[in-house]
Amino acid sequence: MLAPDEDVRGGGLLSRVKLDQITLHNGRVAVHDGAQQFQGGLTEVEATLSADRIEGPWRLRGTGAYGDTGVDLSLSSSTYEADKPFRFGVRMTPQD
16 A cells, blocks of 8 residues: 655645546456455456546546446545545446
C-alpha cells in the first residue's frame, strides 16, 4: 500500500490531483464473493476512469465480456476517508 510522505498528505497536495479520462485497455477483473459463494470475472475491459480528486469519488464507464456475453459497465464510489468504509456501486448490463 502506498504511504505518502506526511508533508504531502498534510499539505493537501493529493486533494488537488484530478483524474481525467484515465483509460483502461484490455483489462481483467476478478470477483471473489465468499458470502455468496461466487467466483467470476470480466475480460476485455475497455473503460474510462475519472475523479475530481484522487480520493474520489471515482466514476468508471466502459465495456467488457462476461464469458461470451458483452456487457456495459459502470462504477461509482464514495470519497476515500481513513477509518471509514469505502462505499462503491457497480452496474453490469448485457449489451444488445
